[in-house]
Amino acid sequence: MPSHCSGLISPRTLEEAGVGEQIVANRVTGAYIHTAGGGVLALGGGETRALVIDRVRLDELLCEQAQTDGAExxxxxxxxxxxxxxxxxxxxxxxxxxxxxxxxxxxxxxxxxxxxxxxxxxxxxxERVYGLGIEGRLTVPREEFVHVFVGHRLAPSWFGWIIPTGGDGVRVGIGCDASDKPIYCYRRLADAFPRLFRGMEVCRMYGGTIPLGFAPRSYADNVLxxxxxxxxxxxxxxxxxxxxxxxxxxxxxxxxxxxxxxxxxxxxxxxxxxxxxxxIGRELTRSSRIRRFGLGLSDSDVDRLVAALGHEALQPLIDRHADIDYPSRVILRLAHSLPALWPLVRLSLRRPLASLQMLRALLPGG
Ligand SMILES: Cc1cc2nc3c(=O)[nH]c(=O)nc-3n(C[C@H](O)[C@H](O)[C@H](O)COP(=O)(O)OP(=O)(O)OC[C@H]3O[C@@H](n4cnc5c(N)ncnc54)[C@H](O)[C@@H]3O)c2cc1C
Incomplete structure (x- = not known):
């Protein structure tokens, strides 16, 4: 079955799966965060933060493991x-x-x-968001960096990405809520970043639904x-x-x-x-609240926030705590330990009262 996934995972995911490095196509050390307003922030660049894997092969290996253990x-x-x-x-x-x-x-x-x-x-x-994934060819500036594109104008309620798979291979994707269509978002994205997407060759496109906010119950009589x-x-x-x-x-x-x-x-x-x-429930709940807060920010708020995160004093903290499986850890540390961020946070809080309540719920003792 073809993949419907960009195959970006943390190194600990490979351990959790009990699968070796043979499925790793590329190693990611950092990310460029692009905003709708044209801002760009480079994060990381040191140790390996994420792995780009052959997702189809992962599923096959898990299936083989299960069969070895007696599954039919x-x-x-x-x-x-x-x-x-x-x-x-x-x-x-x-x-x-x-x-x-x-x-x-x-x-x-x-x-x-x-x-x-x-x-x-x-x-x-x-909740659901709708994703579009593309396997293609594109020459990107740094093979070990992913690109992330944020802003309502580009991808309402979600974001876009470029994940290099090694050589000139890339997995590009974008998602949005039901107010838009991922294919339109992709076209807007490519138009908004012509220098990055110039020469993009599309080899395969696929769609997928991303469910958000866990189901009210994950068990019932005779079922998990x-x-x-x-x-x-x-x-x-x-x-x-x-x-x-x-x-x-x-x-x-x-x-x-x-x-x-x-x-x-x-x-x-x-x-x-x-x-x-x-x-993992605590992380999923916290991240969900932070995302809700983020959805209340305007594109210009996001521009300012991303610019503020570029301050060199923050890089060691980000480097130390960034973790794609537990992103709330670095975000809460930033919010907690950096009074410099508060003017920005307050700015975004002026309008939606709900965001203020959300932020308070997130903060230690909230
Ligand atoms: C565009 C896109 C990019 C993504 N990129 C990433 C990423 O980089 N990293 C990451 O961690 N996650 C990513 N995801 C999410 C990830 O793909 C899913 O979270 C993950 O695949 C979920 O695994 P699953 O086994 O629960 O479901 P699925 O992978 O959807 O597997 C469900 C299986 O059930 C089978 N099935 C369904 N219905 C039936 C039926 N009626 N009878 C028999 N079999 C059935 C399907 O054929 C399939 O094999 C991405 C998702 C999308 C949409």
């Missing part, structure tokens, strides 16, 4: 799931034929449009939801590989325990949600 791979499409006799009946299609399966417990890791969640009565994640199906996605970047793997580890442990105890009721499975939230 059935290439089938699940059409409908229903509860029956204390278990679940799955109506599937394989090679044009009906296939019925029964299970005591189903792990729904079937993505942003999870049919498992829908047909077994679990609510969807609260994992990954995009449960909205276990980083609210800043939409990255869901790391969070999905972490939740998958907890789902596997909960499933083994529930089957051993012969209790696959919602009450017996509740520990799963507690477990994954205890590891």
């Amino acid at each position: 791979l059935l290439r089938a499409r699940m059409v409908q799931a229903e509860r029956e006799n204390g278990g679940v009946r799955l109506h599937c299609q394989r090679d044009g034929r009906d296939l019925q399966l029964t299970a005591r417990l189903v792990l729904g890791a079937d993505g942003a449009h999870s049919r498992v969640a829908r047909t077994l009565g679990l609510a969807a994640p609260r 939801l994992v990954g995009d199906a449960a909205g276990q996605v980083k609210p800043f970047s939409g990255g869901g590989i790391y969070t999905g793997l972490v939740a998958g580890r907890h789902a596997a442990a909960a499933a083994v325990a529930a089957l051993a105890a012969d209790d696959t009721t919602a009450a017996g499975l509740r520990g799963y949600e507690r477990a994954w939230k205890s590891e």
Whole structure:
């Protein structure tokens, strides 16, 4: 199956997956942040912060690991799931034929449009953004730097990116809320940065939905939801590989325990949600609040904020604490330890009172 993902992960994600470096195509040490107003900020440039991977190969290797551990791979499409006799009946299609399966417990890791969640009565994640991904060829200034493009004018409620894959290979992407279309955002982006996008050759385009704000519940009788199906996605970047793997580890442990105890009721499975939230729930909640605050900023506020972040006094703090899996750590440290940022923050707070409440909730003791 072709990838619907840009494949940018942290080095710890590779460890979490138990997969070696053979899937790494490029190493990222820094990022250029571009604003709609034409500002640009270079961050990082030292150690490896992120890896660009072959996402298809990652999925294949995970699948092979599961098969080695005794899983049986059935290439089938699940059409409908229903509860029956204390278990679940799955109506599937394989090679044009009906296939019925029964299970005591189903792990729904079937993505942003999870049919498992829908047909077994679990609510969807609260928000969605719509992404466009492009695999292409483009000569970029530095292969070890990604480019991030921010601003409502470019990508309402989301952002754009260029991720070099090595040589002249790139993965370009952009996302937006339902008020716009990713393809229009991409055209605006390429027009707004003609020098960067000059000579861009598009090899493959794909779309994808990014669920945001985790689902109200990731478990119910006979079912656990994992990954995009449960909205276990980083609210800043939409990255869901790391969070999905972490939740998958907890789902596997909960499933083994529930089957051993012969209790696959919602009450017996509740520990799963507690477990994954205890590891990543706080970060996802904080990042989601910070994102909400950021959505209240105007493009010119963003321009000023990005310019302020370029101050050389901040670089050591950013270098030390930047982490693509836990971005709230560096942001809260910046906000907490830098009185210099407060005039900017106040500026953005003048209008939306909601942002002020949001910011207060984020601050230590809030
Ligand atoms: C444009 C774009 C770029 C992205 N870039 C990154 C990135 O750089 N880094 C990152 O960490 N994340 C990225 N993401 C997010 C990432 O792709 C997802 O979070 C991640 O793939 C979620 O994994 P998942 O296994 O939960 O769902 P998916 O990867 O969507 O997998 C779901 C699987 O379920 C199968 N399935 C679905 N329905 C059925 C059915 N009815 N019957 C049988 N099988 C079914 C699908 O075929 C698929 O194999 C990006 C997303 C988009 C849209």
